[in-house]
Amino acid sequence: MTEVTKGHTVRKYDKELSNARKLVLEMGAQVLEQVRKSVSALGEGDIGLAREVVDNERKIDACELDIDEAIFDLIAKRQPAAIDLRFILALSKVAGDLERAGDKAAQIAWCAIRLMGRTSRRPASKKILHHIHSLDQVTRRLLERSLDALAKVDVDLALDVFEDGSQLGDLAGHQSGSATADSHEMLEDGSELDDGFDAAIRHAMTFVFEDTQLVGQVLDVVFVLRALANIGDHAGNIAEQVIFIAKGKDVRYQNKEVLIDALRERKA
Amino acid sequence: MSTTVEVATEDAVAMTASDLEQEGVFGGTVGDYTVKDARMQCRGVDVYYGEKRAIKHVSLDVGKREVVSMIGPSGCGKSTFLRCLNRMNDEIPGCRVTGTIKLDGIEIYDKKLDVVPLRAQVGMVFQKPNPFPKSIYENIAYGPRIHGLTNNKAELDELVASSLRKAGLWDEVKDRLDQPGTGLSGGQQQRLCIARTISVSPEVILMDEPCSALDPIATAKIEELIDELRENYSIAIVTHSMQQAARVSQRTAYFHLGDLVEVGETNQIFTSPNHKLTEDYITGRFG
Numbered sequence: 001m002t003e004v005t006k007g008h009t010v011r012k013y014d015k016e017l018s019n020a021r022k023l024v025l026e027m028g029a030q031v032l033e034q035v036r037k038s039v040s041a042l043g044e045g046d047i048g049l050a051r052e053v054v055d056n057e058r059k060i061d062a063c064e065l066d067i068d069e070a071i072f073d074l075i076a077k078r079q080p081a082a083i084d085l086r087f088i089l090a091l092s093k094v095a096g097d098l099e100r101a102g103d104k105a106a107q108i109a110w111c112a113i114r115l116m117g118r119t120s121r122r123p124a125s126k127k128i129l130h131h132i133h134s135l136d137q138v139t140r141r142l143l144e145r146s147l148d149a150l151a152k153v154d155v156d157l158a159l160d161v162f163e164d165g166s167q168l169g170d171l172a173g174h175q176s177g178s179a180t181a182d183s184h185e186m187l188e189d190g191s192e193l194d195d196g197f198d199a200a201i202r203h204a205m206t207f208v209f210e211d212t213q214l215v216g217q218v219l220d221v222v223f224v225l226r227a228l229a230n231i232g233d234h235a236g237n238i239a240e241q242v243i244f245i246a247k248g249k250d251v252r253y254q255n256k257e258v259l260i261d262a263l264r265e266r267k268a
Numbered sequence: 269m270s271t272t273v274e275v276a277t278e279d280a281v282a283m284t285a286s287d288l289e290q291e292g293v294f295g296g297t298v299g300d301y302t303v304k305d306a307r308m309q310c311r312g313v314d315v316y317y318g319e320k321r322a323i324k325h326v327s328l329d330v331g332k333r334e335v336v337s338m339i340g341p342s343g344c345g346k347s348t349f350l351r352c353l354n355r356m357n358d359e360i361p362g363c364r365v366t367g368t369i370k371l372d373g374i375e376i377y378d379k380k381l382d383v384v385p386l387r388a389q390v391g392m393v394f395q396k397p398n399p400f401p402k403s404i405y406e407n408i409a410y411g412p413r414i415h416g417l418t419n420n421k422a423e424l425d426e427l428v429a430s431s432l433r434k435a436g437l438w439d440e441v442k443d444r445l446d447q448p449g450t451g452l453s454g455g456q457q458q459r460l461c462i463a464r465t466i467s468v469s470p471e472v473i474l475m476d477e478p479c480s481a482l483d484p485i486a487t488a489k490i491e492e493l494i495d496e497l498r499e500n501y502s503i504a505i506v507t508h509s510m511q512q513a514a515r516v517s518q519r520t521a522y523f524h525l526g527d528l529v530e531v532g533e534t535n536q537i538f539t540s541p542n543h544k545l546t547e548d549y550i551t552g553r554f555g
Contacts, residue, residue, distance in 0.1 A: 008552045079511055081538045081550045248540025 053109035060102035313367035340523035354390035391465035397457030399449030435463035455486025
């Protein structure tokens, strides 16, 4: 874990940094709750809960504005350098990722509302929602862990997020910006990725073959799968920022498997 | 389908401050203190004031056409080191310098070396502007005259004008060259001192906190001037303002209690320093 809490000579600077950090972590907690509620609304067919998620999106946006303001103030007043500069830049990027993850939660809530309209206000079939349930578990764990890594500036936790992110790829067939040469090979082989997102779509399509009226529902399910995969991707971005804070190394667009090996080896 | 991906090699991952701390705080200077095209080369320099060792085995190059800044808390030895570069410490009783300091490959501490031409080659600008109590013209003309750099009045006039132009002061003083230099504003006086240094054609300009007595506008003018001077001279600057070091220099050296703790590209020092002490200092955690 990297030390970022040792006090500055100007103690007010510490308070301002810690306030910006607190705002981001609180925003993260709210986004996590939004994701949980949106998927729960979908599973239980709870329109009230879905509307609550949609309404709360504005609060998430307001959080981002507050964070931006705190960061503007910090840069203008303190001219941060080194780890403080990296920390502040990272917080700004994380706030952006969280805001977009919040948007995705609201999109899931809208899908829930549409699905309820299509199913005459009855929850969609558990079979159709099967893949969503598995993906939701992985996505929320990723987001939670990335926020935990940020809170502690813990490289190991951030690396765990990259490792678990590959599970997300298996489940959703989602290719993030960190797609590796290996994953391209998998795509060519049509093996693991076929087991993931394509399989989820094929499974969903079987419902369409059985009953063409289910096309709308199935499309909504695909939207939700994609939204959850995107949220997982934002968690990966947050983990990248944790590495940037701790190591001063920008690891975006890099092969994460090699990165994990390099950083873990270095530690060992 | 083949995809090439940028890979983070082990070397590319910066050592964390804690890694370095475990290796010992003063396990030698972190970073490369050499440059390809060195104007001055300092190796294993120690400075003693009587029994007190003020500089501890410092090695550092000053490259051609570069600004190297020296930062560190008060008493860290950065000014002492700067003053070694043109033997200003010779004037201090009880001060002893060991190690080697070469200017263009020639040892400047050679006993046979005359310090007067050395101090023309390695000029110095001080914290407080110190113009001579003479006219603006005479402030500039004095050095070239004693060094015999010009043959006649016309040449001297031209040298005074060109020095003032290079120091960005010509337009402000061209109509009052006969007035006292001490009548100028603080920022103008400092630029006059820089013009005075330039007039004897130095190779290296040493600046010891040149802006600490100036307001922000005068400071900005000096910083702009430093940037222009870099094209023709090597500059070593000691500054208490870390933002100034970040703005004007290409390389930064961090001193702490007489040790050169870390040296590196200014961008790297201010974004990802490798030594914990450097990081603590530039982030305002002590110092």
